[in-house]
Amino acid sequence: MSRMYDRFLQGAEDAGLAAWRRELLRSARGEVLELGAGTGGNLTLYPEGVSRLVLSEPDRHMRAILQRKLGPREDVEVLAAPAEALPFPRQSFDTVVATLVLCSVEEPARALSEIHRVLRPGGTFLFLEHVGAPAGTWTRRAQALLEPVWTRLAGNCHLTRETGPLLEAAGFELAPCTEEPLPGSTTLTGRSIRGVAHPLPARRTGSSPGSS
Ligand SMILES: C[S@@+](CC[C@H](N)C(=O)[O-])C[C@H]1O[C@@H](n2cnc3c(N)ncnc32)[C@H](O)[C@@H]1O
Numbered sequence: 001m002s003r004m005y006d007r008f009l010q011g012a013e014d015a016g017l018a019a020w021r022r023e024l025l026r027s028a029r030g031e032v033l034e035l036g037a038g039t040g041g042n043l044t045l046y047p048e049g050v051s052r053l054v055l056s057e058p059d060r061h062m063r064a065i066l067q068r069k070l071g072p073r074e075d076v077e078v079l080a081a082p083a084e085a086l087p088f089p090r091q092s093f094d095t096v097v098a099t100l101v102l103c104s105v106e107e108p109a110r111a112l113s114e115i116h117r118v119l120r121p122g123g124t125f126l127f128l129e130h131v132g133a134p135a136g137t138w139t140r141r142a143q144a145l146l147e148p149v150w151t152r153l154a155g156n157c158h159l160t161r162e163t164g165p166l167l168e169a170a171g172f173e174l175a176p177c178t179e180e181p182l183p184g185s186t187t188l189t190g191r192s193i194r195g196v197a198h199p200l201p202a203r204r205t206g207s208s209p210g211s212s
Pocket residue numbers: 035036037038039040041042056057058059062081082083084098099100101104105106107155156
């Protein structure tokens with residue numbers, strides 16, 4: 001899959017995904033951590049205000065392509081850590097980026113808790129993700145039905161992921177967040193959200209009613 005990935009995504013990139021990436025990454029600044037960087041689709045889009053760029057990619061095949069694209073660049077750090085276990089002290093980054101990643105992570109709540117932990121106060125989480133169709137729709141039923149097979153065929157990609165509510169439960173404030181059909185996508189992966197999330201101070205998070 002990793003070798004085919006860029007070719008597979010080219011239609012979506014041309015149909016608008018590349019423009020979405022560019023717009024999203026415009027606000028990346030300071031020390032930046034990108035999770036599940038894949039084959040480096042965002043690499044050329046980071047603006048000048050980025051002082052440090054760390055790319056994490058647990059899949060070794062994806063990582064090999066990423067390393068090849070980076071070539072001799074020594075200003076970018078690459079590591080294999082999964083989003084659920086980030087090897088950084090708390091408040092290490094100004095910006096964390098995830099594009100089309102949270103659908104694939106094994107434990108999204110844990111990954112979001114890690115992102116919250118490594119972000120500095122006032123930092124930003126920039127995300128672009130496909131999410132499950134609204135509950136009760138035929139598309140959602142089809143997604144639920146196909147998901148066990150889909151995850152095996154598509155690198156653990158989950159069709160029904162509720163990334164918006166998961167972000168809020170992890171202590172993030174979404175501002176702003178755009179919901180639009182994913183460019184060049186099928187109905188099954190067509191609903192997407194993208195935008196900026198800010199970590200709320202830890203004391204305001206948690207599961208008690210009215211605490212977020
Ligand atoms: C659909 S690809 C997206 C790649 C890239 N971010 C992009 O925008 O093109 C999903 C990526 O998430 C990575 N991934 C899967 N599980 C992960 C995890 N637990 N932590 C971090 N990345 C993960 C995969 O290896 C893969 O590179």
